[in-house]
Amino acid sequence: MSPNTQEGIVDRELRSPSYLQNGTTIRSWLLTTDHKRIGILYAMSITFFFFLGGIAATLIRLELISPTGLFLTNDEYNRAFTLHGIVMVWFFLVPSIPTTLGNFLLPMMIGAKDVAFPRLNLMSWYLFIAGGLLTVLALIAGGVDTGWTFYTPFSTLYSNSHVLLAAMGVFVVGFSSIATGVNFIATVHLLRAKGMTWMRLPLFGWAMYTTSLVMVLATPVLAMSLLLVVAERAFGLPIFDPRSGGDPLLFQHLFWFYSHPAVYIMVLPAFGVVSEIITCEARRRIFGYQFMVYAMVVIAVIGFMVWGHHMFVSGQSAFASLVFSFLSFVIAVPSAIKVFNWTGTLYRGQIRFSAPMLYALGFIGLFTIGGLTGLFLASIPIDVDLTDTYFVVAHFHYIMVGGSVSAFFGGLHFWWPKITGRMYSERLAQFAAISMFFGFNFTFFPQFIMGWMGMPRRYHLYAPEFQPWHVMSSMGAVVLAFGYAWPVFYLGWSLFKGQRAPDNPWDATGLEWQTRSPPPKENFDRTPVVTDGPYKYHPQDSTPHEVEQAQAPQVP
Amino acid sequence: MPPEASTLAPRIDHLMLILVGMSVLIVSLVSALLIVFSIRYRRGSTAKRGRLPEWVSREIEIGWTAATFFVALFIFWFAAALQGAQYKMPKNAMEVHVVAKQWMWKLEHPNGRREINALHVPVGVPVRLVMTSQDVIHSFFVPAFRIKQDVLPGRYTEAWFEAKEVGTYHLFCAEYCGTDHSKMTGGIVVMPRAAYARWSRGVDEHGTLAQQGAQLFRQLGCTGCHGQSARVRAPSLAGIFGRRQPMEGGGFKVADEEYIHDSILQPQKDVVAGYTPVMPSYQGIASEDDVVRLIAYLKTPNGGSVE
Ligand SMILES: [Cu+2]
Numbered sequence: 001m002s003p004n005t006q007e008g009i010v011d012r013e014l015r016s017p018s019y020l021q022n023g024t025t026i027r028s029w030l031l032t033t034d035h036k037r038i039g040i041l042y043a044m045s046i047t048f049f050f051f052l053g054g055i056a057a058t059l060i061r062l063e064l065i066s067p068t069g070l071f072l073t074n075d076e077y078n079r080a081f082t083l084h085g086i087v088m089v090w091f092f093l094v095p096s097i098p099t100t101l102g103n104f105l106l107p108m109m110i111g112a113k114d115v116a117f118p119r120l121n122l123m124s125w126y127l128f129i130a131g132g133l134l135t136v137l138a139l140i141a142g143g144v145d146t147g148w149t150f151y152t153p154f155s156t157l158y159s160n161s162h163v164l165l166a167a168m169g170v171f172v173v174g175f176s177s178i179a180t181g182v183n184f185i186a187t188v189h190l191l192r193a194k195g196m197t198w199m200r201l202p203l204f205g206w207a208m209y210t211t212s213l214v215m216v217l218a219t220p221v222l223a224m225s226l227l228l229v230v231a232e233r234a235f236g237l238p239i240f241d242p243r244s245g246g247d248p249l250l251f252q253h254l255f256w257f258y259s260h261p262a263v264y265i266m267v268l269p270a271f272g273v274v275s276e277i278i279t280c281e282a283r284r285r286i287f288g289y290q291f292m293v294y295a296m297v298v299i300a301v302i303g304f305m306v307w308g309h310h311m312f313v314s315g316q317s318a319f320a321s322l323v324f325s326f327l328s329f330v331i332a333v334p335s336a337i338k339v340f341n342w343t344g345t346l347y348r349g350q351i352r353f354s355a356p357m358l359y360a361l362g363f364i365g366l367f368t369i370g371g372l373t374g375l376f377l378a379s380i381p382i383d384v385d386l387t388d389t390y391f392v393v394a395h396f397h398y399i400m401v402g403g404s405v406s407a408f409f410g411g412l413h414f415w416w417p418k419i420t421g422r423m424y425s426e427r428l429a430q431f432a433a434i435s436m437f438f439g440f441n442f443t444f445f446p447q448f449i450m451g452w453m454g455m456p457r458r459y460h461l462y463a464p465e466f467q468p469w470h471v472m473s474s475m476g477a478v479v480l481a482f483g484y485a486w487p488v489f490y491l492g493w494s495l496f497k498g499q500r501a502p503d504n505p506w507d508a509t510g511l512e513w514q515t516r517s518p519p520p521k522e523n524f525d526r527t528p529v530v531t532d533g534p535y536k537y538h539p540q541d542s543t544p545h546e547v548e549q550a551q552a553p554q555v556p
Numbered sequence: 557m558p559p560e561a562s563t564l565a566p567r568i569d570h571l572m573l574i575l576v577g578m579s580v581l582i583v584s585l586v587s588a589l590l591i592v593f594s595i596r597y598r599r600g601s602t603a604k605r606g607r608l609p610e611w612v613s614r615e616i617e618i619g620w621t622a623a624t625f626f627v628a629l630f631i632f633w634f635a636a637a638l639q640g641a642q643y644k645m646p647k648n649a650m651e652v653h654v655v656a657k658q659w660m661w662k663l664e665h666p667n668g669r670r671e672i673n674a675l676h677v678p679v680g681v682p683v684r685l686v687m688t689s690q691d692v693i694h695s696f697f698v699p700a701f702r703i704k705q706d707v708l709p710g711r712y713t714e715a716w717f718e719a720k721e722v723g724t725y726h727l728f729c730a731e732y733c734g735t736d737h738s739k740m741t742g743g744i745v746v747m748p749r750a751a752y753a754r755w756s757r758g759v760d761e762h763g764t765l766a767q768q769g770a771q772l773f774r775q776l777g778c779t780g781c782h783g784q785s786a787r788v789r790a791p792s793l794a795g796i797f798g799r800r801q802p803m804e805g806g807g808f809k810v811a812d813e814e815y816i817h818d819s820i821l822q823p824q825k826d827v828v829a830g831y832t833p834v835m836p837s838y839q840g841i842a843s844e845d846d847v848v849r850l851i852a853y854l855k856t857p858n859g860g861s862v863e
Pocket residue numbers: 259260263306307309310
């Protein structure tokens with residue numbers, strides 16, 4: 001344990017209270033502008049939505065055990081997968097890392113007292129709640145059956161469900177994304193501590209910055225396309241209806257113009273988290289820091305130019321498909337670079353297999369598989385066969401659930417002592433990480449195979465030859481569900497009974513570790529000055545034989 | 557694995573195998589490195605550390621960036637070459653019209669024979685599908701043929717296949733289309749040529765598609781304007797199919813299926829140069845099936861040149 005522990009306990013009464021003790025009324029939480037408390041508010045809200053979406057997923061996997069269904073009607077099944085998609089994408093995955101870990105850590109990592117616009121930050125949470133309420137209302141009113149993609153003209157003219165409520169919910173929650181994005185961009189530009197140059201930013205900072213750019217540029221397009229859906233459905237303005245000269249494909253272009261970049265909103269933050277964990281737990285500088293930064297920037301930019309790969313069979317021109325296919329291959333390159341660099345970071349390290357590290361290693365494996373199967377789908381002839389089958393379902397779950405959710409859980413454990421001031425049980429957490437990894441593969445690998453065999457997605461009833469694969473997948477989901485639910489117990493226990501955490505339990509170099517656990521409201525007792533790049537776990541070109549303390553942690 | 561029942565299927569599978577091979581290679585490489593490093597450099601192990609070797613440098617970074625880029629380029633090129641074959645419609649293909657609606661497939665053979673949720677085709681003959689939807693977007697998916705094409709309202713989309721194996725194969729709707737999406741399935745029955753000839757001779761009593769179209773052409777009053785003795789000034793439709801028509805406001809349009817479809821249902825959209833747009837819209841009067849028949853009629857050599 002680091003020598004800071006003793007000092008921390010002695011000084012506890014002398015210094016200003018931690019952000020948790022600084023006001024304990026409900027009011028002090030609901031009106032807080034402290035980025036750390038807002039991060040906690042977000043964490044509680046997205047946990048609720050994660051389990052709501054999880055319930056829908058459970059229903060789906062149960063139902064699919066039999067080719068003729070078990071207890072749901074077709075309509076109920078359609079509503080279940082729509083709910084699962086909408087809730088998981090917009091109310092869990094998109095906000096997950098940025099609004100919780102990002103809110104909590106970004107200002108601390110760059111040595112700031114708060115984000116640039118603390119009140120806007122609070123407003124973004126209220127927007128999130130408002131959007132969430134509308135969506136939950138749509139659910140209570142009877143649900144939505146359009147799929148999370150809201151394809152026209154089905155959503156505007158044919159669906160008999162609560163499309164308007166759900167679309168408005170997503171519309172509103174989009175603004176909370178935009179607010180967070182604007183805030184983070186301004187924060188990184190304006191509030192970096194003295195000496196924190198761009199090329200000294202930790203990769204998590206870069207991840208938040210690039211994600212925010214994508215959020216700010218892409219989300220307005222989602223807002224637009226949903227408004228057009230509302231205009232046609234509620235006011236009969238023919239925009240997508242071909243009978244009046246509208247174009248149903250227009251919606252798909254707009255929707256994917258947002259929704260492909262949204263994939264990167266979900267995965268760039270994960271890149272950041274994983275980079276922080278691997279460097280610390282392997283006691284290594286990141287391999288190729290600059291390349292890691294450029295890779296994220298390139299991904300954020302090209303991410304805007306590949307949306308058409310969702311539309312190879314939609315009737316779009318063959319030439320357009322060719323261009324989108326090409327760009328989709330191009331964007332695979334920076335993603336591959338990142339995988340190589342994380343692997344390279346392990347070389348000559350001092351690797352510790354803590355729970356966060358297990359999550360991070362799992363992330364690399366699952367993300368690699370997700371990325372490679374993306375190349376299948378970027379190849380037009382293969383995509384024609386595989387699109388809208390379970391192959392696609394498996395592919396994006398590998399990226400967004402195997403990848404991003406693993407990283408989220410890894411980050412949650414890694415920074416848990418900093419956030420809560422408590423330690424968790426390492427053994428129990430390692431067990432959760434391992435069950436999540438295996439559960440995930442059991443659930444989703446069979447879906448690649450049945451997709452290849454031709455099982456279409458969003459099918460309630462299916463041909464009997466697919467049943468063995470569905471049963472396998474559902475059995476894997478039991479393990480996976482355990483992997484997700486289990487942390488609730490030991491982390492909950494840690495909140496109340498866990499050992500007090502020292503300031504820097506993992507001996508990490510980030511600025512956020514150079515302050516108390518949990519941090520005071522102002523983050524630092526003295527404003528930090530930065531004199532060096534991140535990840536100084538060893539001298540520039542030599543790695544130590546023994547586990548050493550991080551080199552020269554930044555002194556406040 | 558799914559049967560390879562079309563001429564295209566083995567070629568797609570070939571590419572698929574290359575990609576699977578490459579993926580297995582890369583996943584093995586990455587996981588081998590992860591595992592070896594994890595064991596060798598676990599905390600406190602005695603493995604050699606110290607000065608980092610020369611190759612841990614910028615050059616290696618540039619090296620593997622370039623390598624991945626070339627692999628990506630290669631696959632793209634390979635796939636694009638195959639894409640050409642996939643889209644090139646063979647000439648003299650047998651033409652089948654597909655009309656999709658919530659939640660069934662209606663298929664119409666050139667000789668007027670109609671089927672629902674089933675399609676009989678001869679083996680070894682290229683089949684061209686001309687498809688449209690009456691309501692929402694659907695998608696025509698035959699896994700055994702490795703083909704899929706969205707079917708849109710207000711538009712014709714095309715796909716083709718040449719079955720090479722006799723048998724019955726799944727037809728799925730692959731684009732989510734509402735309540736009974738998962739019931740919008742059917743079968744493609746590939747028959748030996750002789751058997752198909754026998755099957756298709758059981759002609760519909762209504763006559764071929766074109767004959768039915770000719771009847772509709774009269775019933776719906778098209779002759780009133782487009783007939784030779786009509787009093788309204790309207791362009792002659794004799795030999796219209798495939799002709800390049802000058803448009804009011806400049807430019808030309810080729811009179812293909814889509815153009816004729818829109819001329820009937822949305823006459824205001826493209827107006828022929830020199831004519832007043834007096835043609836009424838047949839939206840709600842002529843169904844998509846009717847339009848298919850009218851087009852079949854206008855495609856015949858003397859279609860549209862009625863008395
Ligand atoms: Cu995409």
